[in-house]
Amino acid sequence: MNVFSGHISDIKVSKSLSIVSVKLNEHNLLKTILLETPETASHLKKGNQITVLFKETEVIISKEENTLISVENKIKVTVKNIEKGALLSRVILKSSIGEIVALITSEILDELSLEKDQKVVAMIKVNEIMLSR
Secondary structure: OEEEEEEEEEEEEEOOEEEEEEEOOOOOEEEEEEOOOOOOOOOOOOOOEEEEEEOHHHOEEEOOOOOOOOOOEEEEEEEEEEEEOOOEEEEEEEEOOEEEEEEEEHHHHHHHOOOOOOEEEEEEOHHHOEEEO
């Protein structure tokens, strides 16, 4: 599990849904969608410290920074280490928020020709990010 700390910078609410923006540092903001609102969850307040979590299997890696796809959460990273397995590979990515771990198929690892020290982009869909107090 990838775990980071940040502060809630914005909350947009529509009925029982909220899109919560969490500022992790000066350059990185992640958004998540929740089935909660500030009225139903007391920890959802602008400025509150919050923990952001997402699974290694939910990290998408792209070699292109400006790929136009429907994933809002994008973090510039550098490949720190690759542990290649027969079916799955563990890719450790270095970023300004800390290390991000991605679990991808070894087949796509080969297709992307990922190498140590290569600059790529880590992406996480808004519905794959969890928040914890």
